[in-house]
Each structure stands twice: as C-alpha cells, then as structure tokens.
Amino acid sequence: MPVGAASWSFTEDDYGAILRSLQQFLYDSNARSALLVDRSGQLVATVGEPPQFDPTAFATLTAADFSANDQLARLIGETEFNSLFHQGEQESMYLVDIARRVILVILFDNRTTLGLVRLKVKHAVEELTRLFAEMFQRGRDQANPPNILAGAEDEIDRLFQ
Amino acid sequence: MSMINYASREINCKIVYYGPGLGGKTTNLEHVYGRVQPNTRGKLISLATETERTLFFDFLPVDLGTIRGFKTRFHLYTVPGQVYYNASRKLILKGVDGIVYVADSQLERMEANLEAMQNLYDNMQEYGYDLTTMPFVVQYNKRDLPNAAPVTELQGALNPGWEVREPPKQRVTPDPYHAGENLIEQITSGEWVERAPYFEAVAVTGEGVFDTLKAVSKLVLKTLA
Ligand SMILES: Nc1nc2c(ncn2[C@@H]2O[C@H](COP(=O)(O)OP(=O)(O)O)[C@@H](O)[C@H]2O)c(=O)[nH]1
Numbered sequence: 001m002p003v004g005a006a007s008w009s010f011t012e013d014d015y016g017a018i019l020r021s022l023q024q025f026l027y028d029s030n031a032r033s034a035l036l037v038d039r040s041g042q043l044v045a046t047v048g049e050p051p052q053f054d055p056t057a058f059a060t061l062t063a064a065d066f067s068a069n070d071q072l073a074r075l076i077g078e079t080e081f082n083s084l085f086h087q088g089e090q091e092s093m094y095l096v097d098i099a100r101r102v103i104l105v106i107l108f109d110n111r112t113t114l115g116l117v118r119l120k121v122k123h124a125v126e127e128l129t130r131l132f133a134e135m136f137q138r139g140r141d142q143a144n145p146p147n148i149l150a151g152a153e154d155e156i157d158r159l160f161q
Numbered sequence: 162m163s164m165i166n167y168a169s170r171e172i173n174c175k176i177v178y179y180g181p182g183l184g185g186k187t188t189n190l191e192h193v194y195g196r197v198q199p200n201t202r203g204k205l206i207s208l209a210t211e212t213e214r215t216l217f218f219d220f221l222p223v224d225l226g227t228i229r230g231f232k233t234r235f236h237l238y239t240v241p242g243q244v245y246y247n248a249s250r251k252l253i254l255k256g257v258d259g260i261v262y263v264a265d266s267q268l269e270r271m272e273a274n275l276e277a278m279q280n281l282y283d284n285m286q287e288y289g290y291d292l293t294t295m296p297f298v299v300q301y302n303k304r305d306l307p308n309a310a311p312v313t314e315l316q317g318a319l320n321p322g323w324e325v326r327e328p329p330k331q332r333v334t335p336d337p338y339h340a341g342e343n344l345i346e347q348i349t350s351g352e353w354v355e356r357a358p359y360f361e362a363v364a365v366t367g368e369g370v371f372d373t374l375k376a377v378s379k380l381v382l383k384t385l386a
C-alpha cells in the first residue's frame with residue numbers, strides 16, 4: 001500500500017455547507033471574515049469581507065504558524081494548542097483547530113470582542129468538525145482514491161511537453 | 162495531501178524542495194518565479210535571516226495548466242538548510258505530495274548531501290510517508306562549477322536505488338530523461354532496484370529547473386490518474 005499523504009476532496013455541496021456555517025458565524029459574532037486553511041497550507045474557503053491581502057500567502061503562513069505552535073506546545077508538555085490568538089491594535093485574529101485537519105482563521109476588529117468571537121465560534125467549530133469528519137470518512141470509504149484524472153495520462157503528458 | 166476542490170475546480174498539490182544548505186533550492190524557486198506568467202503565480206514568500214537565506218521556508222504557488230477542466234495549482238516550498246532547523250524542515254513536509262531533492266554537486270559538499278538525504282528519509286518516516294512509493298526526483302545542481310563531482314558518482318552516493326520486491330514491478334523501465342539508462346533494472350547481484358529520476362541543473366541560469374519541476378509535477382498528477 002503506497003504511503004504518502006492521502007488526498008482529499010470536497011464537492012459543491014460540502015462547499016455550500018461550509019460557507020453557510022461560516023456565514024452564520026460571522027453574522028452572530030460580528031467578525032469581519034473567516035478563512036479555512038488545511039494543515040498543509042492550502043486555502044479551502046474565504047467568507048465575509050474579501051481580505052485585502054494575498055490569501056494564498058496568508059494560508060501558507062497560517063498553517064506554518066499553527067504547526068510551529070504545535071511544536072511549542074509539545075515542548076512545554078501540552079499535546080497541542082487548540083486555538084491561537086494574535087492581537088493587533090485594530091485587527092486581531094483568532095485561529096482554531098477543526099478535526100486536526102483544517103484551521104479556521106477569524107479576522108475581527110473593534111466592532112466585536114474576543115469573548116464574543118470565542119463564544120460564537122464554538123457552534124461553528126462543532127458544525128465544521130462534523131462536516132469535515134464526514135468528508136474525510138467518505139474519502140476513506142471510497143474503494144479508489146479520487147480518480148477525476150483517471151485515464152488522463154496522455155493529457156498529463158501533453159501538459160508537460 | 163493533494164486537495165481537490167470541485168467547487169472552484171482546482172487541484173492543489175504540495176511540492177517540497179529538500180537538500181543541503183546553499184545547494185540552490187531557493188534559486189530554483191526564484192527562477193520559476195521569474196519565468197512564469199505573472200497571472201499564473203502568486204507571491205514568492207521567504208522567511209529568511211541575514212546569514213542564511215531560508216529560515217523557515219520559501220513558498221511559491223504556480224498554476225501549471227488545466228486538465229479535465231481542473232486548474233492544477235502547485236505549492237512549491239523549500240526547507241532551510243541547516244540541521245539545527247530540523248523542526249522547521251519537518252513541519253514543511255506535512256502533507257507533501259512530491260519531493261525534489263536538490264544536491265550541491267561540488268565534491269566538498271558530498272557529506273552535506275548525504276546528511277540531508279538521510280535526514281529527508283528520517284523525517285518522512287516520522288510522518289509515515291514512504292519516499293520510495295511517492296513522487297520523488299533528484300536534482301544535481303551547480304553543474305557549471307569546475308569542482309562538480311561526476312554524475313555517476315553522485316548517483317552512486319545519493320540515488321543508489323531501493324529494492325523492488327513486488328514481482329509485477331520487476332520489469333526493466335527505461336529512464337525517459339536519459340537515453341540508455343533505466344529507472345528500474347536488475348543489478349549484477351540479481352536484485353531489482355529502482356532509482357528516482359534525476360536531472361542536472363544550473364539553477365542560477367535556470368538550466369534544468371523546469372525539467373525538474375515538470376517531472377515531479379507530472380508524477381504527482383499521475384498519482385491521481
Ligand atoms: N555556480 C552556481 N551557483 C549556484 C547555483 N545554484 C545556486 N547557486 C548559488 O548558491 C548559493 C545558495 O543558493 P540558495 O538557492 O540560497 O541555496 P539553498 O540554501 O538551497 O536555498 C547562492 O549564492 C546561489 O546563487 C548553480 O547552479 N551554480
């Protein structure tokens with residue numbers, strides 16, 4: 001059995017459910033925007049005010065930040081830091097783990113408070129954890145890994161001529 | 162961990178450039194950055210110090226084209242060279258889909274090359290990833306320098322091959338990049354071995370840089386096919 005990193009995928013329905021959950025959270029918490037980033041640094045979704053920065057770069061740095069903090073946690077004898085908080089003068093960010101596979105990043109300013117964000121995020125985290133657990137389970141249940149490129153060998157060869 | 166997004170019709174894959182410090186990993190990414198159309202790449206990010214160019218990682222996202230209506234987006238990372246940054250090296254490998262090992266061809270860097278290769282195997286193993294069954298290519302860089310070791314010597318030391326045990330794989334498989342050479346073959350002891358595809362490069366001029374990137378990207382996409 002080849003062991004590399006497993007691949008995973010999500011459908012438009014998954015995506016819709018993720019967006020609905022995040023939109024509800026933004027509405028309840030008054031946060032500006034929310035981003036979902038997978039642990040390897042890939043951006044999954046963005047909702048709320050469109051960010052004024054490069055979201056791909058942001059996602060990569062977020063994953064690195066979270067991984068580095070995981071290691072820091074281990075050094076001091078914790079298994080993980082489930083959430084991280086970075087406070088700025090105007091803008092702050094709160095990062096929280098979802099199912100050990102993705103990171104939810106919340107950007108907020110003084111229109112709300114850390115307390116409210118934390119309170120409201122609990123529900124979103126539960127919902128997203130369930131959604132992602134289903135998505136990953138589905139990935140494992142599939143007899144074959146995602147094969148959208150099945151039979152595309154020639155096309156792949158042509159792409160790299 | 163390649164991620165397929167059916168909503169935005171994108172395939173995202175992660176490729177890590179690994180190797181000894183100052184071997185030319187960052188230079189590979191800089192060349193790619195300089196050569197691809199600006200609308201097909203993102204920012205080149207470097208977390209670096211003054212003394213070593215890479216502290217945590219360099220990162221460059223590039224789009225390499227569309228297959229079956231899916232945009233193929235590759236996230237290229239480099240790791241820092243010094244062993245004392247091993248914690249960061251390991252973090253970057255999380256979720257990796259393909260590895261490019263960049264060797265420094267200079268004779269006096271042989272030990273550093275070997276150490277980085279061993280370290281790569283060790284770190285991959287800690288994640289439970291098996292380098293011998295995933296997209297993996299080796300680049301011999303700095304071929305322009307007068308003190309570059311012969312490629313056969315580098316191959317013998319860094320890419321001697323691993324044993325192929327499964328009978329169906331025990332078939333002579335030519336190296337598509339080097340006429341007359343094989344990726345899988347039976348050696349004189351009777352053992353079947355497989356080597357990673359290799360490329361010679363001069364990253365400062367860009368020679369071999371895209372050949373390497375294309376080869377590893379192709380291998381990654383073929384794991385999805
Ligand atoms: N002569 C020569 N120098 C190179 C080549 N590739 C990289 N370098 C130089 O080697 C040094 C280290 O390269 P860098 O990309 O920072 O190495 P990294 O530590 O692996 O990221 C830089 O001064 C590069 O200009 C090459 O092919 N030939």
Ligand SMILES: [Mg+2]
Nearest residue numbers: 186187214215
């Ligand atoms: Mg570097």
